[in-house]
Amino acid sequence: MYRNLKVVPRVVFGRGALNQLDAILEPKRTGTGIMVFVLDAFFTGKALEKRLPLRDGDLLLRVNVDHEPKTTGIDALTEEVRQFCGKDRLPDGVIGIGGGSILDTAKAISLMLTNPGPSHEYQGWDLIKFPAVYHVGIPTLAGTGAEVSRTAVLTGPVRKLGLNSDYTVYDQVVLDPDLLAGVRESIPEQWFWTGMDCYIHNVEALGGTFVNEYARAFGEQSQVLCREVFLDHHEESDEKLMMASYFGGMSIAYSQVGACHALSYGLSYVLGLHHGIANSIVFDYLEDFYPEGVKEFRAMAARNGIEIPRKLTAGLTEAQMEKMIDVSMGMVPLWENCLGKEWKDKLSREQVRALFEKM
Numbered sequence: 001m002y003r004n005l006k007v008v009p010r011v012v013f014g015r016g017a018l019n020q021l022d023a024i025l026e027p028k029r030t031g032t033g034i035m036v037f038v039l040d041a042f043f044t045g046k047a048l049e050k051r052l053p054l055r056d057g058d059l060l061l062r063v064n065v066d067h068e069p070k071t072t073g074i075d076a077l078t079e080e081v082r083q084f085c086g087k088d089r090l091p092d093g094v095i096g097i098g099g100g101s102i103l104d105t106a107k108a109i110s111l112m113l114t115n116p117g118p119s120h121e122y123q124g125w126d127l128i129k130f131p132a133v134y135h136v137g138i139p140t141l142a143g144t145g146a147e148v149s150r151t152a153v154l155t156g157p158v159r160k161l162g163l164n165s166d167y168t169v170y171d172q173v174v175l176d177p178d179l180l181a182g183v184r185e186s187i188p189e190q191w192f193w194t195g196m197d198c199y200i201h202n203v204e205a206l207g208g209t210f211v212n213e214y215a216r217a218f219g220e221q222s223q224v225l226c227r228e229v230f231l232d233h234h235e236e237s238d239e240k241l242m243m244a245s246y247f248g249g250m251s252i253a254y255s256q257v258g259a260c261h262a263l264s265y266g267l268s269y270v271l272g273l274h275h276g277i278a279n280s281i282v283f284d285y286l287e288d289f290y291p292e293g294v295k296e297f298r299a300m301a302a303r304n305g306i307e308i309p310r311k312l313t314a315g316l317t318e319a320q321m322e323k324m325i326d327v328s329m330g331m332v333p334l335w336e337n338c339l340g341k342e343w344k345d346k347l348s349r350e351q352v353r354a355l356f357e358k359m
């Protein structure tokens with residue numbers, strides 16, 4: 001059986017596209033008329049916040065993303081929206097404006113408004129029962145592919161796992177490269193970590209056993225764009241990175257990520273590291289899996305003056321190390337994509353431990 005992929009049905013791309021948001025939302029204001037804007041709190045008081053087309057009766061939620069989204073945080077935000085709208089009333093839309101953390105937060109709120117109970121009960125595959133409230137994603141950082149994916153990654157009481165469903169996919173995305181302006185200068189490391197998430201998605205998809213022409217077409221073009229951004233500093237880097245992220249997301253949507261993501265989930269789970277930086281830390285040690293990719297990744301880091309953090313696992317207890325290995329080796333489809341169906345014969349706990357001990 002081939003996957004029947006749900007994709008984002010509507011996309012606006014171009015500098016200044018954010019100016020169209022009011023017109024995009026207008027025909028959707030058919031119920032309570034309420035729109036909920038979920039904005040990265042980083043933008044509080046900044047020009048972007050003032051540009052959001054809030055109308056009387058709309059709700060602006062400023063959400064801090066120092067920590068990646070948790071199920072408890074989503075439940076609290078969903079309750080806040082419910083209280084705001086009043087009994088048995090829903091907003092007509094939820095709009096997320098920010099990096100991957102906010103894109104996932106807005107997706108999760110839109111799902112939890114229509115699905116009863118706490119969000120941790122929906123961590124997994126296709127557990128969501130009812131369609132979400134109309135939701136729009138507007139990235140201000142590029143790389144995760146969260147703008148196109150069918151998951152909203154959340155840390156819950158037991159595991160870090162997404163709300164994976166067709167209903168999770170955005171109804172509309174607004175890709176405005178102007179929103180990436182200045183990111184490379186103001187937060188060069190974050191720009192790099194999030195961008196490398198995309199680069200690594202492509203390496204893992206293209207080098208995996210699950211690859212097919214659909215995934216390859218998107219992944220190869222995304223790599224071309226990543227090279228232009230991270231090796232050449234092309235003058236249209238913001239446009240290119242925005243499309244690289246989108247295409248990278250499309251590539252893994254029809255294939256799978258691999259060893260780096262499997263190990264990075266373990267590292268993040270135990271050390272609390274963010275997704276992008278954890279991937280970069282891990283990828284630097286994966287020459288045996290992805291020799292060409294790792295070489296090029298190092299050239300990208302050098303070209304952009306980025307130092308990869310090291311010696312992070314030195315002080316871990318045995319129990320923490322075991323947990324890290326368990327979480328990583330539990331990522332079965334990722335290893336299967338990387339090493340094939342017989343991956344268990346090719347990868348031992350000792351090998352995984354040795355890799356973590358180097359980091």
Ligand code: NAD
Binds near residue numbers: 102149151180193
């Ligand atoms: P992020 O959203 O966590 O943001 C990182 C930092 O950058 C934050 O401090 C944020 O305030 C700041 N920031 C965002 N936009 C900015 C801008 N324009 N200028 C200055 N600062 C800005 O970072 P991310 O790497 O985009 O996202 C990581 C998250 O995405 C993780 O929670 C991860 O689990 C998730 N993720 C989701 C998917 C998916 O398919 N749903 C895929 C990969 C990662």
Ligand code: ZN
Binds near residue numbers: 197198201261275279
């Ligand atoms: Zn990723």
